[in-house]
Amino acid sequence: MTVAAATATAWRHRHLLDVDVLSPGEIGLVLNGALGMTEVVAGGSARTATLRGVGVTTLFYEASTRTRVSFEVAARRLGAEVVNVTAGASSVTKGESLLDTVRTLEALGARMLVIRHSGSGAPYLAAGQFGGSVVNAGDGRHAHPTQALLDLYTLWRHLAPDADPAGPFLAGRKVAILGDALHSRVARSNLWTLTSAGAAVWICGPATLIDGFGAWATGGIGGSRPFTVTTDLAAALADADAVMALRLQRERMTAGLLPSLAEYAARYGLTRDRLSTARPGALVLHPGPMNEGVEIAPDVANGPQSVVTEQVANGVAVRMAVLELLNAARIAP
Amino acid sequence: MTEVGHPVELDISRAWLVDPGTGREGPGELVVRGGVLESVGWLEGTAAAGVDATGVIVAPGFIDLHAHLREPGNEAAETIASGLGAAAHGGFTTVCAMPNTEPPIDVSAAVLAAASAAEASGSPVRLRVLGAVTAGRRGESLAPLGDMAEAGVAGYSDDGAPVASAVLFRSALAYAGSLGLPLLDHAEDVSHGGGGEAADGLISTVLGLRGSPPAAEVTAVARDLAILADVVRDVPTARLHLTHLSTGAALDLVRRARAAGLPVTCDVTPHHVALSDEWLAGARRFAWDAIDDGRRRDPWRDGAIVAPPYDTSTRVNPPLRAPEDAAACLAALVDGTADAVATDHAPHAEIDKAVEFGLAANGISGIETAAGLLLAAVDAGRLPLLRAIEALTTGPARVLGRDDVPAPGFVEGRPADLVVIDRAARWAVSPETLASRGRNSPLLGLELPGRVLLSVAGGRLAYRAPD
Incomplete structure (x- = not known):
């Protein structure tokens, strides 16, 4: 079974080093x-x-x-x-x-x-x-790259299973990526693939962990696909169709980027209450391994909206x- | 045919002479006999017809304030002999060697050893040695500055390991000043910019590289200037030279300090003028082509990316910066805020570059491509030819001061010291065309304008292009 195959497209790459070169x-x-x-x-x-x-x-x-x-x-x-x-x-x-x-x-x-x-x-x-x-x-x-592609695949199957996967099948959809974007290869690769599929992407975290993304967002991915960067969690979650929490590494505290894990969890942890402000039934993704109780609450990580094991x-x-x-x-x- | 090291006989007719000593440029002819510049003639009227600045040009030999010749300790990367050969190929007839060798040049014996190696090399290119500021370049106590002055150093620098202690920096500036010698500072707050893999900005964000913020340079320059202002009250001969400035904000500070009369000079490198951080992403266009209305263009949007990213030949400290900063370096060169262009020639053995980007040694082998990059700026209409030549000759001579080097210019009766360049000839930068042992250049595989035909140092042949 294939959906609306992109017939004319040939795969041009001997290596898969980044997603930025994928059409x-x-x-x-x-x-x-x-x-x-x-x-x-x-x-x-x-x-x-x-x-x-x-x-x-x-x-x-x-x-x-x-x-x-x-x-x-x-x-x-x-x-x-x-x-x-x-x-x-x-x-x-x-x-x-x-x-x-x-x-x-x-x-x-x-x-x-x-x-x-x-x-x-x-x-x-x-x-x-x-x-x-x-x-x-x-x-x-x-x-x-393969993490971003599997995340995209997961969203495709849930949000637009009948759409052409070579098209802008996430147009009109909002995806919020929460946490330590600065150190995250998952966030970077997802920015390329999600915006390629037409999603409105929001990067949200403490100012120290989204440093530099504001300038990138203005010009946009590939210089043409803008995204949104904010420290405001409520704004990022509002009406989101999918929420991706990023793993928070302990080293971020010793580097002076965060006061404490507890403060991070209190201000940016993805809890059930916060998730309820997203679109009803919004998907919850995480690249793993999860720090349950830090960037994501256990009942969200293992709750009905979580697609983590599907990922x-x-x-x-x-x-x-x-x-x-x-x-x-x-x-x- | 004259061999390297021997006095030259030259008859140059109908070339474009550039004499920064007098500020004159135009069609002319030169005669050198037995190494001595016998006559200089400026052509006018019909004799000058057809001679312009786009063909063969003749200028005084270039002076490099900042080169790493790696001897002693890392002869796989460069030796004094190979470095002087590379310099001559680049049109340089005077080279200042940085003291960050292994062991460092921090005592007079090491200064004399470097001078002997230059003598033994047979190259007529003048080597001027810079001594370390602190013992072992450790930033803890002063090196024997007076001893090294007697051994003939041209100045002092802890390049690569900036003097972090403000107190020690202050002492060094005063002590060197009392000896009549400049302090060449690599201005960087290492607690801020240390470990950086790229300039902090769009490119470092997209590539996921640790960023070194412009502020790490700017705050260090501000500190240096504030200390200089204090020191000159007691030591009016104190002189500060800030090397390889790479940010617009730091250059603005220097501009203001000079307007206030402080004895500060500075240089920019050819790579910080002509290249930018998008080269780390695989773009290969000049910095002035990467900017639009004062703002950077996005290389991913422009299709400017033509090479694989993370080429370690683009890793250098200070890092290649945003095109806006490169434009500021060029503007400083044009308006004279930057007294000199210094190459920061930093050759490395392949083993130190054929590694992961974050583990690669910092530096670009650049003494042979410096003139070409500046001429590219001239060709693009961004830099007057005379300014480019001044920044390679009279500018650095002024920084060195004293009578360290003969004043650059065409003076009859003096030993000839000059470079002949065919501006119309483009040459391919390749491992085969570089004389340096360090082939770590991001320009490999590209072409540069301006082939050096001949370099003459002190009347003797330093380099002649193969036919």
Whole structure:
């Protein structure tokens, strides 16, 4: 089953390093592809094994269970041979160079490299050396392409399931992203994809955690798609169709950006009362892992409006679609 | 054919001479015999017909106030010999070497060792050594400034590690002033801007890079100027030179301080004038093309992004800033607030740049591309040619003061010190065309106007372009 396929669109990328280069048509290809994969995910069966025998290596310089496992499951469902490499954060500074590691993994058979790194831009460095495809699984504060795509997929299925995923299917919809946008690759990538789909995006948090976004908002994403930045939580939530709470890292206090976790929770935590000011039935998203009781109240995190576990399941389907598209581009003549 | 280091014989006819010593430029001819400038003639009437400033130009040899030659300690990045070779290729005949070597140049023996290395290199390019301000560049106690003055330093700088202590900075300014030497300060409040990967602004926000705010430079400049105003009351010979200023607000402070009569000079770098932070995102257009009605254009909207982002050759400190700041640097150059253009030539070995952006060493290998970037500004109609040449010659000479370098200009009977450039010839910046060991230039793969044909230092050949 595919919805109003974006027929004329071809996927042009050997790597997925950022979402800023994806056309609406390419986003539509991923979303349609993911929709086709959901039956596979639900059924637990291997699909047509389009990645049979392809070496997929996950290279994680930052701890992450859910993203790594999600990629691993996605790759295995497509028949790939998966190798997981966890590089301690210490090896980044120890002089063991990323490029050495990439060359070594390629020599060991990696054809697709899924990389997570604490430094913004690191996947670009890897892509410059790697003969296969590099998938950015999160780099520093910069980008988390598959997270943004799975968030978009989730919104598509809930808010506009019959619309063309290559079109502005979120036009007229408001999405509020709450919390630490400054350090968030999830917020940055979602700004590109959500505005591409036509959503009105609101970034909301304490002044110290949305620093710099005001200037970006004025010119707009890609210089043409404005969004709204505010410290006013009530304004951000009013009539929102979806609310995404971002994870708050403890380090933000020691860096002097916030007085305390408690103050953050009191002023910006997504509680049931606050959620009730959004549009009735507004969706609640979170990229995980959640700090329940800080950026999101437990009864909201696990409440009826939460689609957090759906996001996780959708993540596998979206990553399968991405791996398949990249693999086809990789082996194309 | 004359070899590098040997006295030159030259007959240049019908070229465009630029003499910042007298402020005159126009068609002319030069004769050099045995390295001595024998005659200079200005052509007029029919003899001058067809000679203009867009062809071959001749100017006094350039003076760089700020270069990192990496010897001793990091010879994989540069040596004094390779650095002087690169300088000559860039048209520079005098180079001031920063003391942040390993170990640092913070005692007179190290000053003399650098001078010997320059002598041994066979290059006629003059090396002027800057000594460290503080012992070990640690910012804790004064280095032996007097000893180093006797060994011949041109001034003092803790470039790269600005003197954080206001008390120590004050002492250094007074002490150096009493020796008649300038203090070259890298003005940055490291507690504010330290660890920055990019200029704080649109580009750092979009790319998710840690931002270094303009205010980190501005507050440091304000502190330096306030201290200078105090110090000159007791030490009228105190001189402050602010190097690589990169923000409009800091340049405004300097403009006001000079109007008030303070003995402060400053320089801007070619990259802060001609490039901007959008290069980190993969744009490759000059800063003056990235601005519209005084406001930056969005490179994602313009389709200006033509290269992958996060190229570590664009990582430098101070960071490449917004096009508005680049425009302010250019304006300061045009109006004379910036006395000089200094290259901040910072060569690095590949191993220090072929890493994640946040781990990459700061710096651009820039001594060979400086003239080209300024000529690009001239070509764009943004900078008078004479001002560009002044900022590379008489401007820096004035900053150095004393009789450290011969006054730039065409004076008959003196050893020739000049550069010949074919402005019409564009050249490709590539690892093969750069003489520096550091190939860390964001301009690799691009073309620059103005090929240096010949550099002559003290009457001797420093560089000749291959045929």
